[in-house]
Amino acid sequence: MTTLLTETAPVSETTVSATSEHIVLSVDAMGGDQGPATVVAGLAMFLASESDVSILLHGDRRTLDPLVAxxxxxxxxxxxxxxxxxxMSDKPSQVMRHGKKTSMWSAVEAVRSGDASVCVSCGNTGALMAVSMIRLRKVDGVNRxxxxxxxxxxxxxxxxxxLDVGADIRADQDDLLTYALMGASYARNGLGQKxxxxxxxxxxxxxxxxxxxLKVAHEMIGDAAERxxxxxxxxxxxxxxxxERVDVIVTDGFTGNxxxxxxxxxxxxxxxxxxxAFRKTPLSIFAALLAMGSLGRLRKRIDPRRVNGGVFLGLNGTVVKSHGSADATGVAAAVTLAFQLAQSGFSDKLAKRVAAAASLTQDSVQDQ
Known part of the structure; x- marks a missing residue:
């Protein structure tokens, strides 16, 4: 069972726990570069180690039913x-006009209706953000x-x-303050940082x-630290x-991406x-065999698949964006992250943090 990472918060913030509840995750099966077979393979890897969870899988039933069976x-x-x-080539505007019958729209809609806790998709990032913003709406107090x-x-x-790593290329001082509070909440829930x-x-x-x-945001984020x-x-x-100097790095979407x-x-x-290098000569091949364990640990540490899954923050619902090229291991990592966030009641806690950010921003405006 995945270790539950709960948020340690001030007394005024109610702690939400879903450990005793059955978790339902919504997954878009059709959007990735590798096809639905890879998505189903990743789900099989995830479900093999998690028992109290089920999946709503969105896509062409004629393709998916045999893969699942x-x-x-x-x-x-x-x-x-x-x-x-x-x-991947569809523009967000096209999806908004004609995408109501797509697997992506259906996956996000399941979170909006309450049928699932978190949505996961390997699809087009711009389209997924557009659909998520329209169907889930921004949390009060979030501009971007x-x-x-x-x-x-x-x-x-x-x-x-x-954060941000690509949702919006712009960010003013108020946005950066909001990112700081959202990032802190994510670190508490996703990494267990008290x-x-x-x-x-x-x-x-x-x-x-x-x-x-940036200079104004520097002061605002510092002033908001205790609260x-x-x-x-x-x-x-x-x-x-x-x-190891920092746990959360705050920046605009252009720089972060x-x-x-x-x-x-x-x-x-x-x-x-x-x-x-290790295949160049017979001696280097022998050296590689001797160092196989250390090389395996290094490869694991820098493997992008282990950290697959960008989380959309600031919406009334949690959406995890997997890499479009993710293999089964990458899909499993993204779904695991979604499961951890669902267990911790992340969406509710984030909304409270954003409300705090909104009040802090208002206070800073009144003080000027």
């Missing part, structure tokens, strides 16, 4: 037929939702949180550096993203270069 999961996966698919990702780090838990350390990404750690809105139940470490640089894609590409490059 072949895995022996017909009693735990309920297929909901959706005849259309959102492709954010996508949060887990980043391998030197911290004891092995990961840091970074009092997360927040850092604001900048071109340097000196207070005089950065854009005007938000986090520690603010100030400005951080790109080199701090995987460090570039950093994320650069990190994933670098991890793949390192893996490929190591593989080439």
């Amino acid at each position: 072949r895995k022996g999961l017909s009693d735990r996966i309920d297929v909901r037929h959706a005849e259309d698919v959102v492709s 939702p954010a996508i949060a990702c887990l980043w391998p780090s030197r911290n004891p838990g092995g990961f840091n949180v970074m 009092r997360p350390r927040i850092g604001l990404l900048n071109v340097g750690t000196e207070e005089h550096k950065g854009r005007a809105e 938000g139940a986090y520690d603010y470490v100030g400005f951080v640089e790109g080199g701090d993203i995987p460090s 570039v950093a994320l894609k650069t990190g994933e590409g670098t991890a793949t490059l390192i893996s490929d270069l190591l593989r080439q």
